[in-house]
Amino acid sequence: MKFAICNETFQDWPFEKAFAFARECGYTGIEYAPFTINKNVYDISPAKRAEVRRQAEDAGLEPIGLHWLLAFTEGYYLTSPDAEVRQRTSDYLGELARLCRDLGGYILVLGSPHQRNLLPGVTLDEALGHAAAVIKAAVPEFQACGVTLAVEPLGPEEGDFLLTADLGVQLIEMVDSPNCRLHLDVKAMSSEEKPILDIIRDNAAYMEHFHANDANRRGPGMGEIDFVPILQVLKEINYQGWVSVEVFDYDPGVEALARDSVDYLRACLAQIG
16 A cells, blocks of 8 residues: 655645655655645746656655645636636646646646635536536546546535535546546545445545545544554555545644654554555
8 A cells, every 4th residue: 555645744844855754754655735836837837847856756755646726726716607717727727737747646636625615606516517517628638648637525624515425426427537536535534424434435436546634634543533444445445546644734743744644554554464
């Protein structure tokens, strides 16, 4: 099983320091929040893309891809009824695909709740249709870049759109492309009525990527959720992707978040055998 970490965990650390520490902890993959490079991906030069890729690879980390795709952006919205906004958003997803490719990655995790929540007067069904149209328009660029968009259901603390894995799958089926699949996040799954293990099993055929965290917004092992059965079921379904640590509460400190999370995951894996 492959363990990665999201780079915003390291906050203001220089990339070289962050990547070296991640590898020292035992991670072998790195996942980027684009805003840690530049809040506007159009402003990330080819030279900067090559530099960031080289820094990760020099540290012995495999670039996975991007998440927080639309965070800190303006003028983009996944579920907008405005056709012009939807086209701009599709174009931006296309540029994110090119950035992902240039960094050496191949996964785009589509969370970004503040750029997809239901707007006044827009029903859930309408929002699903708008989101599907945005993603479909970007699919040719995903294909050209060898990138897969992983739709991320999120819990009610984050927003009001795609609150369950079932709704994520509904959107994926509307897009109907092998370049659009499912991302599952432990914190988000913990907010569903269906048990986490059942969500994973039921969606095995759609899964592309996986985030490890606790319901308390810290790293795995820092709360009440037991990851032994979670990793066990990932093995049972023959999940071949990454288990990537993503946290939201930084109070334990960078070193503890990074090191304790992967140490706990490896200890859980050792129990499974």
